[in-house]
Amino acid sequence: MNKETRTQCTRNASRQRREQQKEELRQAILDAAAELLLAHGYEGFSLRQVAEQIGYTPTTIYLYFEDKADLLFAVVDSAYADFSRRLQAAYDSADDPLQRIRVLGRAYIDFGLANPVVYQLIFVQRTDFLLTWRQGEQQPRASALLILLRAVEEAQQTGVVRPGDVQSLGDALWAMVHGLVSLAIGMPMFDAARSRAASETALDLMIDALRA
Amino acid sequence: MNKETRTQCTRNASRQRREQQKEELRQAILDAAAELLLAHGYEGFSLRQVAEQIGYTPTTIYLYFEDKADLLFAVVDSAYADFSRRLQAAYDSADDPLQRIRVLGRAYIDFGLANPVVYQLIFVQRTDFLLTWRQGEQQPRASALLILLRAVEEAQQTGVVRPGDVQSLGDALWAMVHGLVSLAIGMPMFDAARSRAASETALDLMIDALRA
Amino acid sequence: MNKETRTQCTRNASRQRREQQKEELRQAILDAAAELLLAHGYEGFSLRQVAEQIGYTPTTIYLYFEDKADLLFAVVDSAYADFSRRLQAAYDSADDPLQRIRVLGRAYIDFGLANPVVYQLIFVQRTDFLLTWRQGEQQPRASALLILLRAVEEAQQTGVVRPGDVQSLGDALWAMVHGLVSLAIGMPMFDAARSRAASETALDLMIDALRA
Amino acid sequence: MNKETRTQCTRNASRQRREQQKEELRQAILDAAAELLLAHGYEGFSLRQVAEQIGYTPTTIYLYFEDKADLLFAVVDSAYADFSRRLQAAYDSADDPLQRIRVLGRAYIDFGLANPVVYQLIFVQRTDFLLTWRQGEQQPRASALLILLRAVEEAQQTGVVRPGDVQSLGDALWAMVHGLVSLAIGMPMFDAARSRAASETALDLMIDALRA
DNA sequence: TATGAATGAGTATTCATTCAT
DNA sequence: AATGAATGAATACTCATTCAT
Numbered sequence: 001m002n003k004e005t006r007t008q009c010t011r012n013a014s015r016q017r018r019e020q021q022k023e024e025l026r027q028a029i030l031d032a033a034a035e036l037l038l039a040h041g042y043e044g045f046s047l048r049q050v051a052e053q054i055g056y057t058p059t060t061i062y063l064y065f066e067d068k069a070d071l072l073f074a075v076v077d078s079a080y081a082d083f084s085r086r087l088q089a090a091y092d093s094a095d096d097p098l099q100r101i102r103v104l105g106r107a108y109i110d111f112g113l114a115n116p117v118v119y120q121l122i123f124v125q126r127t128d129f130l131l132t133w134r135q136g137e138q139q140p141r142a143s144a145l146l147i148l149l150r151a152v153e154e155a156q157q158t159g160v161v162r163p164g165d166v167q168s169l170g171d172a173l174w175a176m177v178h179g180l181v182s183l184a185i186g187m188p189m190f191d192a193a194r195s196r197a198a199s200e201t202a203l204d205l206m207i208d209a210l211r212a
Numbered sequence: 213m214n215k216e217t218r219t220q221c222t223r224n225a226s227r228q229r230r231e232q233q234k235e236e237l238r239q240a241i242l243d244a245a246a247e248l249l250l251a252h253g254y255e256g257f258s259l260r261q262v263a264e265q266i267g268y269t270p271t272t273i274y275l276y277f278e279d280k281a282d283l284l285f286a287v288v289d290s291a292y293a294d295f296s297r298r299l300q301a302a303y304d305s306a307d308d309p310l311q312r313i314r315v316l317g318r319a320y321i322d323f324g325l326a327n328p329v330v331y332q333l334i335f336v337q338r339t340d341f342l343l344t345w346r347q348g349e350q351q352p353r354a355s356a357l358l359i360l361l362r363a364v365e366e367a368q369q370t371g372v373v374r375p376g377d378v379q380s381l382g383d384a385l386w387a388m389v390h391g392l393v394s395l396a397i398g399m400p401m402f403d404a405a406r407s408r409a410a411s412e413t414a415l416d417l418m419i420d421a422l423r424a
Numbered sequence: 425m426n427k428e429t430r431t432q433c434t435r436n437a438s439r440q441r442r443e444q445q446k447e448e449l450r451q452a453i454l455d456a457a458a459e460l461l462l463a464h465g466y467e468g469f470s471l472r473q474v475a476e477q478i479g480y481t482p483t484t485i486y487l488y489f490e491d492k493a494d495l496l497f498a499v500v501d502s503a504y505a506d507f508s509r510r511l512q513a514a515y516d517s518a519d520d521p522l523q524r525i526r527v528l529g530r531a532y533i534d535f536g537l538a539n540p541v542v543y544q545l546i547f548v549q550r551t552d553f554l555l556t557w558r559q560g561e562q563q564p565r566a567s568a569l570l571i572l573l574r575a576v577e578e579a580q581q582t583g584v585v586r587p588g589d590v591q592s593l594g595d596a597l598w599a600m601v602h603g604l605v606s607l608a609i610g611m612p613m614f615d616a617a618r619s620r621a622a623s624e625t626a627l628d629l630m631i632d633a634l635r636a
Numbered sequence: 637m638n639k640e641t642r643t644q645c646t647r648n649a650s651r652q653r654r655e656q657q658k659e660e661l662r663q664a665i666l667d668a669a670a671e672l673l674l675a676h677g678y679e680g681f682s683l684r685q686v687a688e689q690i691g692y693t694p695t696t697i698y699l700y701f702e703d704k705a706d707l708l709f710a711v712v713d714s715a716y717a718d719f720s721r722r723l724q725a726a727y728d729s730a731d732d733p734l735q736r737i738r739v740l741g742r743a744y745i746d747f748g749l750a751n752p753v754v755y756q757l758i759f760v761q762r763t764d765f766l767l768t769w770r771q772g773e774q775q776p777r778a779s780a781l782l783i784l785l786r787a788v789e790e791a792q793q794t795g796v797v798r799p800g801d802v803q804s805l806g807d808a809l810w811a812m813v814h815g816l817v818s819l820a821i822g823m824p825m826f827d828a829a830r831s832r833a834a835s836e837t838a839l840d841l842m843i844d845a846l847r848a
Numbered sequence: 849t850a851t852g853a854a855t856g857a858g859t860a861t862t863c864a865t866t867c868a869t
Numbered sequence: 870a871a872t873g874a875a876t877g878a879a880t881a882c883t884c885a886t887t888c889a890t
Contacts, residue, residue: 018852018890025853041337043255046880057855058881068881124336127398164413171395171410172417176384179391183383186339198383201376205384209421234870258863269872270864280864442849449849467679470884481851482885492885548760549677551822588837595819595834596841600808603815607807610763622807625800629808633845654869654873661874682859693876694860704860 026064028054033075038117042125047071076129079118084144086111091147097155102207104151105177109199112181113192119181148174152210162212169210176206238276240266245287250329254337259283284333288341291330295323296356303359309367314419316363317389321411324393325404331393360386364422374424381422388418450488452478457499462541466549471495496545500553503542507535508568515571521579526631528575529601533623536605537616543605572598576634586636593634600630662700664690669711674753678761683707712765715754720780722747727783733791738843740787741813745835748817749828755817784810788846798848805846812842 032053037045047068051058065071090107094100112119122129130145149170155161161169180202184195244265249257259280263270277283302319306312324331334341361382367373373381392414396407456477461469471492475482489495514531518524536543546553573594579585585593604626608619668689673681683704687694701707726743730736748755758765766781785806791797797805816838820831 022853041255043253047882048880059856059883060854062882063853124394124398127400131400165409167406168409168413169417171406172388172392172414175391175395175410175414176388177391178395179387179389180384182336182394183387183390186336188339188343194379194383197377197380198387201380202384202387205381205418205421209417230870237870259865260863271866271873272871274865275870446849465679467677471886472884483852483887484850486886487849548818548822551824555824589833591830592833592837593841595830596812596816596838599815599819599834599838600812601815602819603811603813604808606760606818607811607814610760612763612767618803618807621801621804622811625804626808626811629805629842629845633841658874683861684859695862695877696875698861699874 022064025054025056029061029064029071030075030078033071034079034117034121037072037075037121037125042121045072072126073129075118076121076126079115080122080129080144082115083111083118083122087144087147091151097151097158098160098207098211101148101151101155101161101173101210102203104148105173105203105206106199108148108177109180109203112177113184113195116185120185123178124182145174155210160212161210173206173210176202234276237266237268241273241276241283242287242290245283246291246330249287249333253329254333257284284338285341285344288330288334288338291327292334292341292356294327295334298323299356299359303363309363309370310372310419310423313360313363313367313373313385313422314415316360317385317415317418318411320360320389321392321415324389325396325407328397332397335390336394357386367422372424373422385418385422388414446488449478449480449484453485453488453495454499454502457495458503458542461496461499461545465541466545469496496550497553497556500542500546500550503539504546504553504568506539507546510535511568511571515575521575521582521584522631522635525572525575525579525585525597525634526627528572529597529627529630530623532572532601533604533627536601537608537619540609544609547602548606569598579634584636585634597630597634600626658700661690661692665697665700665707666711666714669707670715670753670757673708673711673757673761678757681708708762709765711754712757712762715751716758716765716780718751719747719754719758723780723783727787733787733794734796734843734847737784737787737791737797737809737846738839740784741809741839741842742835744784744813745816745839748813749820749831752821756821759814760818781810791846796848797846809842809846812838 029050032050033045036049036053040046040049047061048058050071051061061071065074086107087104090103091100094103149166152161152170152173153166156163156166156169180195180199183198184190190198241262244262245257248261248265252258252261259270259273262283263273273283277286298319299316302315303312306315361378364373364382364385365378368375368378368381392407392411395410396402402410453474456474457469460473460477464470464473471482471485474495475485485495489498510531511528514527515524518527536547573590576585576594576597577590580587580590580593604619604623607622608614614622665686668686669681672685672689676682676685683697684694686707687697697707701710722743723740726739727736730739785802788797788806788809789802792799792802792805816831816835819834820826826834
C-alpha cells in the first residue's frame with residue numbers, strides 16, 4: 001500500500017510537472033508569436049520564425065497548435081479576453097455616467113499602450129476575429145466594445161450627454177481612443193510622454209464635447 | 213550647322229524620346245504597383261505580379277527601381293504628395309480658423325476613405341516612410357501633417373481655440389481623424405454610411421471641444 | 425499447492441491474458457492497416473493514420489512492428505497466405521488436369537478482383553516481398569505460384585496439354601491471368617461486367633490453346 | 637551592312653544555341669523524371685529529387701514546367717505518342733489479318749520491354765491519362781489501343797478468327813500482352829530470356845486460340 | 849505496455865534577386 | 870534597354886522515427 005501510494009504520488013508529480021512544462025512551452029509559443037506578429041506584420045508572420053525564436057523545430061509547434069491559423073487565433077483570443085476583462089472592470093469601477101466614460105476610455109488606451117502587439121493584432125491585423133465567435137459563445141467577440149456604446153447610451157439617458165445618434169457618438173469615442181492608441185503604437189515620432197499628454201488632452205476634449 | 217550639329221540634334225531628339233519612354237514605363241510600373249497593392253494588399257504584393265501586369269519580365273523592374281522596397285517607397289511617395297496637396301488645398305480654401313480646422317479634418321478623412329490601401333500603407337504599414345526624406349528634400353515627409361498643427365496653433369492665437377499645449381491639441385485632432393479612417397478602413401462592421409455619420413459627428417464634437 | 429504455486433498460477437493466467445491482449449492489438453493494427461491501405465492506397469498509407477484509426481499513439485505501433493515496412497510486410501504476408509490457400513483449394517477441387525488449370529485460373533482472377541488493393545500490393549507495388557522469406561520458412565513466397573506451373577506440368581505429362589517448354593507455358597498462363605486482373609483493377613474503362621466477360625473468354629482461349 | 641549582318645548572325649546563333657540548350661535541359665528533366673518515377677513509384681516521386689538528379693535547384697524546374705502535374709503529364713504524353721506510333725507502324729507492316737495481330741502483339745511487348753519506366757507510367761501508375769485528351773485532340777489517348785481491337789475485328793470479319801464477342805477477344809489479347817509486359821517489368825524473378833521465351837510461347841498460344 | 853515530446857528530413861511552391869547576354 | 874536562366878531562401882505542413890519516462 002505504501003509502495004503503491006508512493007508510486008502514484010511520483011506519477012502524479014511527474015504528470016503535473018509535465019503538464020506545467022507543456023503549458024509553459026505553449027505560452028512561450030504564444031508570446032513569441034505575438035512578438036513576431038508585431039515585428040513582421042501579419043502576413044510576414046511564419047511558424048518557422050516562431051520556432052526559431054523559442055529554440056524548437058517548426059514541427060514542435062504542431063504539437064501545441066493545429067496549424068498556423070489555430071495559433072494566430074489563440075494569440076488573439078487570449079489577448080481579447082484580457083482586454084474585455086479590463087474594460088468591464090473599468091465600467092464597474094465608476095458610478096457617475098460621465099466619469100464612467102472617461103474611465104473606460106482611459107482603460108482602453110492603457111490596454112493599448114501596455115499591449116501594443118496584441119492591440120495591433122486584434123484591432124488592425126485580424127479584425128475579422130472580432131466578428132467571429134467560438135463554439136458555445138453567444139455573442140461575437142466585438143461585443144466587448146459595446147460596453148463603450150452602452151456607457152454613452154446610459155449617460156445620454158440620464159441627460160448628462162448631449163442628444164444625438166448614440167451609435168455615432170459611440171463611434172466617435174471609439175475613433176478617438178483607437179486613434180490615440182494607433183498613433184502611439186505605430187508612429188515612430190510618438191514617444192510615451194507625447195502619447196500620454198495627447199491622451200489626457202483628448203479625453204478631456206472628448207468628455208467636454210459629449211457633455212450636454 | 214553641319215553634320216556634327218545635325219548628329220547632335222538627332223542625338224538629342226533620340227535621347228529625349230528615350231527618356232520619355234523610360235519615364236512612361238516607370239509610371240506604368242508605379243500604376244501597376246498601386247493597383248496590385250490595392251488588389252492583394254501590402255503583404256501579398258509581389259514584383260512578379262507587377263511585371264506580369266505590365267507585360268515585362270521581373271528583371272526589367274530592376275532597371276527602374278533599386279528593389280522591392282524602393283518601388284514601394286516610390287508608390288508611397290507619390291501617394292503622399294497627393295495627400296499633402298489635398299491638405300494644403302483644404303487649408304487654403306478656408307479663412308475662418310475654426311472652419312479651416314474642420315475642412316482640414318474632412319479632407320484628411322476623405323483622402324483616407326478614398327484611398328484606403330494607400331492610407332494604410334502610409335500610416336499603418338510603412339510609417340517609417342513618414343520619417344524618411346529623399347535626397348534633396350529639406351523636411352521629412354511627416355511635415356505635411358504639421359499643417360494640422362499649424363491650423364490649430366493659428367486658431368489658438370486668434371483666440372477661437374481654448375488654450376493649452378498646442379501639440380497635444382493637434383495630436384488629439386490627428387488621433388480623431390486617424391481613428392475614424394482606421395476604423396472605417398479596417399473594421400468589417402463599418403460600412404460607408406456608418407463611417408460617414410461617425411465622421412460628421414466626430415468632427416462636430418471636435419470643433420465644439422476645441423472651441424474656446 | 426501453497427502460496428508460491430498460486431502466485432505462479434496467477435502469473436501464468438496474467439501472462440496469458442497479456443499475450444492475448446497483445447495479439448489482439450496486433451491484429452487490430454493489421455486490420456486497420458489493411459483498411460487504410462485500401463482507402464488511401466499504398467503510397468498514401470501512413471503509420472499515423474493507422475495509429476489514429478485504432479486509437480493509439482503512433483509510437484505504440486513500434487511495440488508491435490519494427491517499422492512501417494515491417495507492418496506492410498505483415499499485411500502482405502497474411503494476404504498472401506490467404507491467396508495461397510485459395511489456389512491450393514482450387515487445385516484440390518478438380519481432378520481433370522485441364523479442368524484443374526481452368527479452376528486455378530479462375531481462383532487467381534477471383535482473388536485479384538476481390539482484393540484489388542492487396543493484389544496490387546503483392547504483385548505490383550511490393551513484388552520484392554514475393555522473393556523474401558521469413559525466418560523458419562523454407563521457400564520464398566512466390567512458391568504459391570508454382571502451383572500453376574505444376575498443374576500445367578502434370579497436364580502435359582498426361583498428354584492433354586501440348587508439348588513444349590513447361591515454364592514458358594506456365595508463364596503464359598500466369599501472364600494471362602495477371603494481365604486480366606491488372607486491367608480490371610487498374611484501367612478506369614474496365615467495369616465488372618467487361619472484366620468478367622474478358623476473363624471467361626480469355627480462360628476459354630487459354631485452355632483451348634494449351635490443349636494438345 | 638556588314639556589321640549589322642554579323643551582329644544579326646551572332647544573335648541568331650546565340651538564340652539558337654540557347655534554345656537548343658533549353659530543349660536539352662527540358663529533355664534531361666523529362667528523362668530524370670521518368671527514371672525516378674520507375675525507381676520510387678508515382679507517389680514517391682518528387683520534384684526535388686528530379687532537380688537533384690539533373691544537378692539543378694528545384695526552382696529551375698518551374699522554368700520548364702508549370703508544376704508537378706505538368707511535368708508528369710509531359711512525361712506520359714511524349715511516351716504515349718511514341719507508343720502509338722509504333723503500334724500503328726506494326727499494323728501497317730502486315731497484310732495478313734492473323735499475322736497483323738501477331739505483329740501488333742510483338743510490337744506492344746517490345747515497346748513495354750524497351751521502355752519499362754514509361755510503360756508502367758502509362759499503364760499502371762497514371763492510367764487516368766489514357767482517358768484524358770488534350771485541347772485540339774478528338775479522341776482520348778486510349779484510342780491507340782483500339783488498334784488491337786480493330787485488328788481482331790477485321791480478322792474475324794475475314795473469317796480467320798473464331799466468332800465471338802469482339803471486345804472480349806480483344807480484351808483477352810490485351811490482357812495477354814499487358815500481363816507479359818507487367819511480369820517482365822515488375823517481377824524480380826523474370827529475366828530477359830525468360831520474358832522473351834514466355835512472350836513467344838504466349839503469342840503462339842494466343843494466335844492458335846484465336847484462329848477459327 | 850504505452851505515451852508524450854521532440855526531431856529531422858521531406859513535400860510543392862513562391863519570391864526577390866543576380867548575372868550573363 | 871531588356872531578357873532568360875538560374876538561384877537561394879523562404880513558406881506551411883506531413884511523416885517516420887527516437888527517447889525518456
